[in-house]
Amino acid sequence: MGHLQITPSILNADFANLGAEVARIPGADWVHVDVMDNHFVPNLTFGPTMVEALARSTDTPLDAHLMIEDPDRNAVTYVEAGCGSVTFHAEAARAPVRLAREIRSHGARASMALRPATPIEPYADLLPELDMVLLMTVEPGFGGQKFLDLVLPKIRRTRALLDAHGVETWLQVDGGVSLETIGRCAEAGADVFVAGSAVYSADDPDAMVASLREAAAAAGGRD
């Protein structure tokens, strides 16, 4: 089991000043980078060249969340761009086992994401191949959406599967995570928390990172 980690998403940060925006969150464990291709999701963000520049601008490791249609072909590019963790979507990957192994063999943590309506059970045997599972708590595509409580039972079931396997795989949640919702995620068994608008709409983003960490721990999280 991992310890509690907060990974602010820069999706709602100022894209014209990304280096400075990342410098505002020195207490973050990772910086969550949402890569969107306007095909897998109806939004377009940035690609490997920008991610590489961002990686050079900070000592905080990058956690890439690939919302792209062909991760089998493109995920390794984000390892080479300097990301310490690369997440592909189960719904987009053609060969998730091969892809997870490829990401790991290039030196990054391998992670697989599920949209809210995608069940974890078909992937149960694959969990030891992964360093992290990302359960989306909104439909991917945009920041600032409302947290979907309907995902909470899946978080509990995923935690039970991970514990049954006895693996160190982290369980990340992403979407609508705030001071109001993070406790429910932690109580259900999540240990890595992405927060975009909650962090970047705060007057002091780094203080919000600390508050989110405290709220998760108070809810019975794993720290």
Ligand SMILES: O=C(CO)[C@@H](O)[C@H](O)COP(=O)(O)O
């Ligand atoms: O992957 C996504 C959206 O698709 C997220 O990483 C969001 O960027 C998180 O933003 P908030 O929901 O916390 O505002």
Ligand SMILES: [Fe+2]
């Ligand atoms: Fe994300």
